[in-house]
Amino acid sequence: MKTGFFHELRKNRVVYAMMIPALAYFVMFCYVPMAGAYMAFVEFNGRDGVFGSPFVGLKNFKFLVTGGEQVFNAVLNTLYLNAMFILCGLVAQIGTALFINEIDGKHFKKASQSLMFLPYFLSWVVIGAIVYCLLANRGFVNTMLTGLGLQTVKWYASPQYWKTIMILVNVWKFAGYGSVIYLAAIAGMDMAIFEAARVDGVNKIGQIRYMTLPLLKPTVVILTLMSVGRIFFGDFGMTIGIVRDNGLLIPAVEVIDSYVYHAMLTSKDFSFSTAVGLCQSVLGLGLILGVNHLAKRINDGEGLF
Amino acid sequence: MGIKSSASDQWFKVLAYCSVGAAAILCLLPLLITLAVSFSNESLVVRHGYKLIPEQFSTETYDFILRSGNNWLLRSYGLSALVTLAGTAASLAATSLLAYGLALKTVRYRQGISFFCYFTMLFSGGLVPWYIVCVNFYHLSNAFISLFLPYLVSVFLLLVLKSFFSSIPESLIESARLDGASDFTIYTRIVLPVSQTAMVTVGLFYGLQYWNDWFLPLMLVTDSNLYTIQYKLYTILSNTQGLSAGMAQAAAGTKVPTETVKMATTVLTVVPIMCVYPFVQRYFVKGLTIGAVKG
Numbered sequence: 057m058k059t060g061f062f063h064e065l066r067k068n069r070v071v072y073a074m075m076i077p078a079l080a081y082f083v084m085f086c087y088v089p090m091a092g093a094y095m096a097f098v099e100f101n102g103r104d105g106v107f108g109s110p111f112v113g114l115k116n117f118k119f120l121v122t123g124g125e126q127v128f129n130a131v132l133n134t135l136y137l138n139a140m141f142i143l144c145g146l147v148a149q150i151g152t153a154l155f156i157n158e159i160d161g162k163h164f165k166k167a168s169q170s171l172m173f174l175p176y177f178l179s180w181v182v183i184g185a186i187v188y189c190l191l192a193n194r195g196f197v198n199t200m201l202t203g204l205g206l207q208t209v210k211w212y213a214s215p216q217y218w219k220t221i222m223i224l225v226n227v228w229k230f231a232g233y234g235s236v237i238y239l240a241a242i243a244g245m246d247m248a249i250f251e252a253a254r255v256d257g258v259n260k261i262g263q264i265r266y267m268t269l270p271l272l273k274p275t276v277v278i279l280t281l282m283s284v285g286r287i288f289f290g291d292f293g294m295t296i297g298i299v300r301d302n303g304l305l306i307p308a309v310e311v312i313d314s315y316v317y318h319a320m321l322t323s324k325d326f327s328f329s330t331a332v333g334l335c336q337s338v339l340g341l342g343l344i345l346g347v348n349h350l351a352k353r354i355n356d357g358e359g360l361f
Numbered sequence: 362m363g364i365k366s367s368a369s370d371q372w373f374k375v376l377a378y379c380s381v382g383a384a385a386i387l388c389l390l391p392l393l394i395t396l397a398v399s400f401s402n403e404s405l406v407v408r409h410g411y412k413l414i415p416e417q418f419s420t421e422t423y424d425f426i427l428r429s430g431n432n433w434l435l436r437s438y439g440l441s442a443l444v445t446l447a448g449t450a451a452s453l454a455a456t457s458l459l460a461y462g463l464a465l466k467t468v469r470y471r472q473g474i475s476f477f478c479y480f481t482m483l484f485s486g487g488l489v490p491w492y493i494v495c496v497n498f499y500h501l502s503n504a505f506i507s508l509f510l511p512y513l514v515s516v517f518l519l520l521v522l523k524s525f526f527s528s529i530p531e532s533l534i535e536s537a538r539l540d541g542a543s544d545f546t547i548y549t550r551i552v553l554p555v556s557q558t559a560m561v562t563v564g565l566f567y568g569l570q571y572w573n574d575w576f577l578p579l580m581l582v583t584d585s586n587l588y589t590i591q592y593k594l595y596t597i598l599s600n601t602q603g604l605s606a607g608m609a610q611a612a613a614g615t616k617v618p619t620e621t622v623k624m625a626t627t628v629l630t631v632v633p634i635m636c637v638y639p640f641v642q643r644y645f646v647k648g649l650t651i652g653a654v655k656g
Contacts, residue, residue: 070544070545071462078519081514082481085491089487093487152381171386171388172388174392181592184598192411194407199410199412228388236649259369329487329488329489341483344483
């Protein structure tokens with residue numbers, strides 16, 4: 057076996073050499089930080105470094121039992137927001153795909169598809185600026201409210217609205233993007249059965265309900281399971297890009313990922329922040345493996361990866 | 362055929378046209394408002410609020426940006442362009458070199474290596490160790506390469522490229538090998554030329570990622586000479602004080618149009634994407650469809 061290994065390396069040495077840059081990247085920026093997660097078990101200080109700082113065991117994980125209120129809030133926000141993103145996203149994306157599929161006018165179809173795909177190409181900072189444009193005190197929404205004779209709202213001082221705003225923004229950004237995959241799945245369906253159904257007098261709504269949606273189910277199940285598997289991972293860019301450093305709004309939309317960043321910035325307690333992040337990664341891994349197992353059972357042995 | 366579509370089908374079609382039309386407008390409208398405010402007069406905006414149609418068309422904000430703070434706009438624009446070019450080139454090279462090997466059936470450890478890469482999507486050390494490793498081990502703060510090196514290979518795009526490469530007929534590669542070509546020659550002379558569409562697709566995904574990034578400057582850069590346009594926009598949005606302090610010097614005597622500057626910078630950040638969008642959109646559709654099936 058050992059000779060086999062070296063024989064293989066020698067035989068394909070050029071191929072393996074070609075792989076080095078990318079593999080070195082994965083080692084340097086993914087696997088070394090994994091080892092660096094050892095920081096969660098020490099009292100980190102800059103002078104002694106990751107592996108030299110005093111070992112403290114599970115002290116940094118105390119928040120799991122004593123219940124850090126902020127951590128708890130971040131976990132709940134992450135789960136709630138992600139669940140709503142998945143649910144609302146699914147409805148918006150499938151709805152978009154079904155409606156776009158109904159449109160006969162070629163130019164109208166193309167133009168509207170292009171416009172709906174557009175938000176995907178904008179960074180979260182740009183989207184944060186656009187949200188500001190709409191919701192600033194003198195922003196567009198308040199201008200409209202004044203025009204209608206209604207009271208204006210100080211959006212950036214009203215945290216109660218921001219979970220909903222985040223959900224709307226997420227749906228807005230990804231509706232067109234997500235519909236691309238569903239449209240491709242619909243385009244791959246056998247048109248003959250739809251023609252037959254039409255001849256038999258089944259109307260459009262019946263066709264969608266009894267044919268298109270059931271045929272879409274495998275795609276939906278796989279994509280949803282993938283998102284469910286990542287439900288512990290919040291969208292850092294979205295949270296920071298939209299809310300930035302607005303201390304009033306942060307608690308309302310703080311997700312685990314942004315919490316770790318804020319904890320690192322404000323408390324400088326690197327070991328504690330690492331511990332929170334590590335718990336997230338471990339929970340996340342467990343969930344993804346579980347979900348993959350489930351996917352295999354639903355999908356005749358074909359998992360997510 | 363002879364069958365007339367029923368009334369309910371007609372209504373459904375009307376509903377589809379209206380919803381899609383409305384959704385498309387909703388996607389465009391916020392951008393148009395941003396554009397309108399950027400071309401508005403600051404004092405009117407402050408008094409009467411943001412409007413879809415400027416009360417008084419004015420380019421004063423753009424004039425101000427061009428005159429202010431030692432050319433920060435051109436500097437961050439140039440830097441963003443350089444990061445995008447260098448990052449995309451480096452990423453394409455590293456990704457395709459690895460994807461080539463992973464697509465070859467004759468490479469025995471390809472599955473193990475694939476998993477080695479894929480595992481980084483399932484588990485990570487988290488933000489803090491990543492940051493410490495970047496800053497303390499690799500000294501990647503305030504350097505040009507900090508702005509793209511930490512993003513070098515995307516697992517998603519690696520898999521997209523691998524599935525493209527796997528669809529190249531094996532006989533093509535085999536016959537070249539019989540002629541004595543090395544794997545590197547096969548990669549440059551055969552695989553890359555027949556995979557131009559794939560390389561453009563993956564390159565565009567990388568290009569978008571680098572142009573839109575502000576996470577790396579947020580984490581690794583404090584030197585304002587290394588602010589990309591996206592990160593510059595972030596600082597302008599989060600800190601108006603800093604904006605006036607930094608910019609007013611060059612444009613002494615003028616009041617800083619703080620509201621319209623935010624919108625004008627947003628517009629300037631998006632313009633390059635808008636210019637290429639019509640030509641590149643189809644590549645993204647293609648990449649997504651492949652990635653979703655194989656990923």
